[in-house]
Amino acid sequence: MTRERSGPVLATLCVAFLMTMLDTTIVTIALPDIQHRLDASLTQALWVVNGYTLVFAALLLTFGRLGDRYTPRTVFLAGLATFTVASAWCGLAQDPVQLIAARGLQGAGAAMLMPQTLTLITTTFPAERRGFAFGVWSGVAGLATVAGPAAGGLLVDTLTWRSVFLLNLPLGLIALAAGHALIPRQAPRRDHASGLDVVGMLLSTGGLFLAVFALLEKEWYAGVLGLVLLAGFALHQRRRQTGSPLVPFELFGRRNFTLMNAVLMAALFATVALLLIYTLYLQSVRDLTPAEAGLILAPPAVATLLISPVMGRLADRVDPRLVFPPGLALFAAGLLLLLAASGDDTDVLWLLPGMLLCGVGAGIVFAPANALALRDVPPALAGAAAGVISTLRQVGTLLGAAVIGAVLRAGSADGYTDAMPAAIWTVVGVLVLTAIVTVRTRPR
Structure with missing residues (x-):
């Protein structure tokens, strides 16, 4: 093109x-x-x-x-x-x-x-x-x-x-x-050995629907049933690998694909956690209006918007080990700065440096991770790979809301600000662990 x-x-x-x-x-x-x-x-x-x-x-x-x-x-x-x-x-x-x-x-x-x-x-x-x-x-x-x-x-x-x-x-x-x-137009592919995997589609759709329903509605019986369906889906996919599986397992044999999905999930987990924690803090503790809270929460998104294209250009030119650990570390450092500035009566403007640092870290991570995840995937599997990435993005987002929401609820009996450290340290732990994995696993 x-x-x-x-x-x-x-x-x-x-x-x-x-x-x-x-x-x-x-x-x-x-x-x-x-x-x-x-x-x-x-x-x-x-x-x-x-x-x-x-x-x-x-x-x-x-x-x-x-x-x-x-x-x-x-x-x-x-x-x-x-x-x-x-x-x-x-x-x-x-x-x-x-x-x-x-x-x-x-x-x-x-x-x-x-x-x-x-x-x-x-x-x-x-x-x-x-x-x-x-x-x-x-x-x-x-x-x-x-x-x-x-x-x-x-x-x-x-x-x-x-x-x-x-x-x-x-x-x-x-x-x-x-x-x-x-x-550009493309010819449909008709070379799949066994046609559409209808059973796999039904199992995955039902399992994901019930699992997400459980996270949203706290209906854990639905979560158990969803996990059973997803386990059945995994077994079914294992048998379908010689035909036309919904999820080709060879994707996960590609180191970049597997590792970058983990990085994306961690970054999205942290992003949703950041928005959840500080939307509640700014409006419930500091009594800001939604519009005022939105202005305080804008710097991470603006930084991500500006930095992502720049990092995208560098995605294929630098060693990934030079990108992901610093990006994840900056995100974690931004969260700790935010925690230090999150008192009951501190000026909310002191939150802006931490917000900006979180956005810079996220911007460093997102574009190279997406590019690297799909770099070695053959065109015939690009759609399946994109479906997996998109699904895991949603999983990371939903887990961020569910896990951090649970941490905040468990610790909020003594006040919201008393529950914030545990929530933020949980996110920092996820980011640091992911950074360590990227160093030890060595994306390529």
Whole structure:
């Protein structure tokens, strides 16, 4: 692909990715308005968020692999169309049940398109420009973190909650037209030995759905059943390796792929923990408004947005051992700076250096990890690899919220600030352990 054409293609992929990321951050700010205008219960309002997350996480593996079979372009465009139509349905919903159903369809569309963005970057960008492309892609997540709450608050204040979803219509239609015109066509692969792994799809989707449901709703019986299904899925995949498995085990035989997934999970665990801990601290302890808290939480996302493309350019030019331990260490150091500045009456501006350091550390890690994870994956397995990466990203995110939430609840009897050290040291431990593993395992 020529340099002139690769830029618009990357922009198209990033707009689609941004839409899926925004819809995990922008909707939360609209929940009170949704409750009021649709007369929704608190449980129904929470399921407006959880319904999207559940379906999204459960279907990533399946649609990642379907991209290998039917081409990433086809699945990407189908997912983008589904997401856009579902957004219109969300914006026009007349009651909570309709809105929750539409959010589930949105989650399915997001699961279709997100792995394909990774696959298309891998298969359409030459090696010398792939790192930069992954850097821009990674920076979009930082942009969504900053823009989501701010844009959501502005839209809800000036219009209504419906505008949060209807915003996706022009973006989706533009991205659809651009994707159809710009993304190169590929012939579908028909060389899979045993056709679609339908049993694997059902087991993985059911297992992931129940496991995520357990994390979101604290229904541990669902977690046990989910783990049973996932264990059955693993056994089924072991038998399918000579045919057409949903998850080719040879991916995990590639050191870079396995190690970088661990790095990404740890970094996402830490990012979600940072946002959770300090959103609660700033609003519950320091009595800041959501807008004021958002400004304090903006530096990590802005730093990630700015640094990721730069680090992406360096991804293929430097020894990975020179990238990941320092990045993870900076993230951990930023958290410790934050802890030192988190008193009951200290000036909240003292939090900014720690926030900035966390963002720099995350920016150093995300783009090279994405690029390195997919660098040695053959094109025939790119979709499966992207599905695994996308799924494990969600797992890292959900574990961050679940584990740190549990630590905060367990230690908050004597006050929230008394519970914060245990939560932050838990995250620091995860980051330091991951840094040690990257040094000892030596990515290449």
